[in-house]
Amino acid sequence: MTVWAILLAAGRGERLGLDHPKAFAKLGEDPLLAEPLRRLEDSDWIDGIVVVAPPGWEEPAILLAEELGCGKANSCVPGGETRADSVRAGLAEVPADALVVLVHDAARPLVSDELIGRVLAPLSEGWDGVVPGLPVTDTLKRVGSDGGVLETVARDGLYAVQTPQAFLADVLRRAVAGDAEATDCAAFVEAAGGRVKVVAGDPRLLKVTTADDLAKIASWL
Ligand code: C5P
Numbered sequence: 001m002t003v004w005a006i007l008l009a010a011g012r013g014e015r016l017g018l019d020h021p022k023a024f025a026k027l028g029e030d031p032l033l034a035e036p037l038r039r040l041e042d043s044d045w046i047d048g049i050v051v052v053a054p055p056g057w058e059e060p061a062i063l064l065a066e067e068l069g070c071g072k073a074n075s076c077v078p079g080g081e082t083r084a085d086s087v088r089a090g091l092a093e094v095p096a097d098a099l100v101v102l103v104h105d106a107a108r109p110l111v112s113d114e115l116i117g118r119v120l121a122p123l124s125e126g127w128d129g130v131v132p133g134l135p136v137t138d139t140l141k142r143v144g145s146d147g148g149v150l151e152t153v154a155r156d157g158l159y160a161v162q163t164p165q166a167f168l169a170d171v172l173r174r175a176v177a178g179d180a181e182a183t184d185c186a187a188f189v190e191a192a193g194g195r196v197k198v199v200a201g202d203p204r205l206l207k208v209t210t211a212d213d214l215a216k217i218a219s220w221l
Contacts, residue, residue: 006090009106010079021054035109049073104164119166128194132201133159
């Protein structure tokens with residue numbers, strides 16, 4: 001099976017408070033984007049990589065891929081206004097003969113080969129999509145705009161879902177066609193009636209949102 005990865009790096013990352021996009025924030029010595037790019041390149045599961053860069057940052061992204069010797073990253077496109085638009089931009093670059101598409105947030109740099117294998121396996125058992133998730137352990141409350149608690153939400157069966165998310169390519173292409181919005185790709189496949197499975201996620205797949213997250217991830221390298 002031919003597996004293509006879409007590496008989403010087009011977010012602005014405003015909460016980091018930098019004058020450049022999150023993908024180019026420093027993680028150790030390198031830009032954040034270098035870590036997931038290197039890991040996807042080194043994964044035997046992955047045949048090709050499309051990098052979705054912040055608009056105007058395609059050239060630095062291509063240069064970085066070249067510096068790292070990422071021969072699989074032969075396509076780089078500017079992202080869109082929303083994550084879903086960026087997914088559509090990346091998907092347009094995935095060759096028509098790709099069987100599986102793996103969508104990954106560059107903001108989750110510590111993707112492992114083991115986890116990639118875990119999300120790919122159920123696709124050969126009749127699932128349309130597979131996402132890594134961690135069971136929610138905190139008590140959940142819905143809170144109103146005044147800070148008042150509206151209700152306590154039962155957490156049984158609730159998972160916090162991460163990336164990489166794996167899909168049969170034709171199912172994902174059909175599901176994201178149009179201009180709907182969602183915060184992950186699985187939501188499109190679910191809405192289209194597809195079967196999505198959750199497998200064990202990884203706490204080290206923390207998404208970089210704040211400078212503290214970057215420091216924490218750097219300490220895990
Ligand atoms: O904004 P958020 O943290 O949810 O973004 C998750 C991932 O999606 C990040 O890797 C970010 O670069 C990417 N993204 C994108 N295009 C956007 C917004 C987010 O590629 N317009």
